[in-house]
Amino acid sequence: NAGVTQTPKFQVLKTGQSMTLQCAQDMNHEYMSWYRQDPGMGLRLIHYSVGAGITDQGEVPNGYNVSRSTTEDFPLRLLSAAPSQTSVYFCASSRQGTNQPQHFGDGTRLSIL
Amino acid sequence: GNSVTQMEGPVTLSEEAFLTINCTYTATGYPSLFWYVQYPGEGLQLLLKATKADDKGSNKGFEATYRKETTSFHLEKGSVQVSDSAVYFCALSAGGGTSYGKLTFGQGTILTVHP
Numbered sequence: 001n002a003g004v005t006q007t008p009k010f011q012v013l014k015t016g017q018s019m020t021l022q023c024a025q026d027m028n029h030e031y032m033s034w035y036r037q038d039p040g041m042g043l044r045l046i047h048y049s050v051g052a053g054i055t056d057q058g059e060v061p062n063g064y065n066v067s068r069s070t071t072e073d074f075p076l077r078l079l080s081a082a083p084s085q086t087s088v089y090f091c092a093s094s095r096q097g098t099n100q101p102q103h104f105g106d107g108t109r110l111s112i113l
Numbered sequence: 114g115n116s117v118t119q120m121e122g123p124v125t126l127s128e129e130a131f132l133t134i135n136c137t138y139t140a141t142g143y144p145s146l147f148w149y150v151q152y153p154g155e156g157l158q159l160l161l162k163a164t165k166a167d168d169k170g171s172n173k174g175f176e177a178t179y180r181k182e183t184t185s186f187h188l189e190k191g192s193v194q195v196s197d198s199a200v201y202f203c204a205l206s207a208g209g210g211t212s213y214g215k216l217t218f219g220q221g222t223i224l225t226v227h228p
Contacts, residue, residue: 048215
């Protein structure tokens with residue numbers, strides 16, 4: 001059982017480049033989300049989805065796009081990378097319900113030069 | 114809006130010492146509360162949770178009690194081990210409708226345990 005799989009694990013980009021962070025889960029979870037982790041700030045929600053075809057913004061959505069065409073996949077796109085987007089990105093999934101724990105991937109460490 | 118405040122870190126302890134990491138929250142309604150742990154180079158893992166007032170979550174010797182009157186969810190362990198060295202995050206999940214599952218995190222507390 002793979003759980004939540006994120007690729008790549010590491011990436012270095014130049015300012016202005018675009019890229020897509022991949023996230024896939026095999027638990028048939030309705031809810032998926034993307035967080036960024038920055039020192040001293042915990043994790044902040046970027047975008048989330050409550051099911052295929054449904055997405056919404058989180059706390060820090062600017063500069064990022066998402067789509068949810070299938071239950072399993074939830075890619076995060078950086079449109080034009082900026083140094084402020086240097087961070088560790090985590091994808092998570094869960095069943096429906098506020099008391100359901102989130103299952104996290106191992107993260108993607110992204111550096112923007 | 115919702116918010117979570119954790120005690121300032123990092124925390125350094127000797128093996129077998131008692132651990133407390135404070136966590137207080139602000140939320141509308143009745144949130145579910147969680148502690149997640151992050152080991153070096155890994156994603157976050159659920160450590161324990163509590164979904165209503167006075168519930169006690171426990172796992173691997175760690176405990177936390179949902180205190181509505183003090184809006185707190187402090188993490189405790191009676192005797193820490195070197196293998197407990199990690200970053201600990203307090204988090205809450207609140208709201209209904211499409212808000213379900215959205216976590217609000219504290220800033221994290223780095224715990225280092227020395228032999």
